Amino acid sequence: MNAAEPNPLDRTFHALADPTRRAILVRLARGPATVGELAEPFAMSLPAISRHLRVLVEAAMIHNQRDGKRRRCRLRPEALGGAHDWLDFHRRFWSGSLDRLDVHLKTRLSEHNS
Amino acid sequence: MNAAEPNPLDRTFHALADPTRRAILVRLARGPATVGELAEPFAMSLPAISRHLRVLVEAAMIHNQRDGKRRRCRLRPEALGGAHDWLDFHRRFWSGSLDRLDVHLKTRLSEHNS
DNA sequence: TATTGACTTAACCAATTAGTTAAATAAAAA
DNA sequence: TTTTTATTTAACTAATTGGTTAAGTCAATA
Numbered sequence: 001m002n003a004a005e006p007n008p009l010d011r012t013f014h015a016l017a018d019p020t021r022r023a024i025l026v027r028l029a030r031g032p033a034t035v036g037e038l039a040e041p042f043a044m045s046l047p048a049i050s051r052h053l054r055v056l057v058e059a060a061m062i063h064n065q066r067d068g069k070r071r072r073c074r075l076r077p078e079a080l081g082g083a084h085d086w087l088d089f090h091r092r093f094w095s096g097s098l099d100r101l102d103v104h105l106k107t108r109l110s111e112h113n114s
Numbered sequence: 115m116n117a118a119e120p121n122p123l124d125r126t127f128h129a130l131a132d133p134t135r136r137a138i139l140v141r142l143a144r145g146p147a148t149v150g151e152l153a154e155p156f157a158m159s160l161p162a163i164s165r166h167l168r169v170l171v172e173a174a175m176i177h178n179q180r181d182g183k184r185r186r187c188r189l190r191p192e193a194l195g196g197a198h199d200w201l202d203f204h205r206r207f208w209s210g211s212l213d214r215l216d217v218h219l220k221t222r223l224s225e226h227n228s
Numbered sequence: 229t230a231t232t233g234a235c236t237t238a239a240c241c242a243a244t245t246a247g248t249t250a251a252a253t254a255a256a257a258a
Numbered sequence: 259t260t261t262t263t264a265t266t267t268a269a270c271t272a273a274t275t276g277g278t279t280a281a282g283t284c285a286a287t288a
Contacts, residue, residue, distance in 0.1 A: 051275090
């Protein structure tokens with residue numbers, strides 16, 4: 001119900017939430033490829049792939065540049081940055097919470113034992 | 115068009131793709147909270163929050179246990195693991211690609227200069 | 229210049245998402 | 259036992275997603 005445009009982190013995580021798109025990213029990590037090459041392993045029409053690619057382009061995770069009559073896609077290696085940083089930061093913070101919970105439980109336990 | 119149930123990585127990234135859900139996770143990193151406490155900062159009905167929580171529960175990122183007439187939510191600190199590992203692995207791999215591209219470009223450049 | 233090849237865009241459809249309000253549930257308090 | 263509090267579930271809606279096929283676009287080739 002919200003027409004506001006999603007922020008970059010939303011786009012990145014959304015892009016990553018689909019297995020076809022993750023597979024495309026994995027493929028592109030091995031080097032650039034044309035749309036046709038990217039589509040080949042999937043049992044899915046070309047337009048469907050084309051739209052997955054658009055999602056990735058809009059998330060700034062790949063770009064897509066014309067090369068003769070092909071269209072060559074390549075990874076933007078900085079693209080995972082935002083998502084990775086978010087996860088990394090919060091994972092540490094979470095572990096921190098876990099540690100604090102440990103301390104809390106240990107405290108309670110030793111209180112109980114004493 | 116696909117009724118197959120999503121895999122855990124899909125669920126995790128999907129859960130993270132919404133700013134309300136990320137904010138809830140950030141809040142829970144500071145410690146457990148009831149549904150009402152979690153809902154309070156948002157201009158959104160309680161049922162809406164309740165469903166965001168369900169998404170997080172189904173992604174195994176939080177749990178939600180009855181405590182008297184409240185319902186107390188807490189983080190499952192291991193929950194970011196899968197997503198983090200995926201990102202971390204691929205980011206490295208990706209930087210690898212970038213390095214290889216650098217080498218490739220430098221090689222071409224020195225070829226050009228010689 | 230007409231055709232072919234490689235895509236993308238358009239138009240459509242079914243399923244899912246993210247919100248709403250109203251009704252149900254379950255435990256605590258009166 | 260009735261009421262209140264906290265929350266979920268149900269029923270609904272609008273927008274978005276992820277697929278389809280058919281029609282366009284645009285560069286290379288015949």
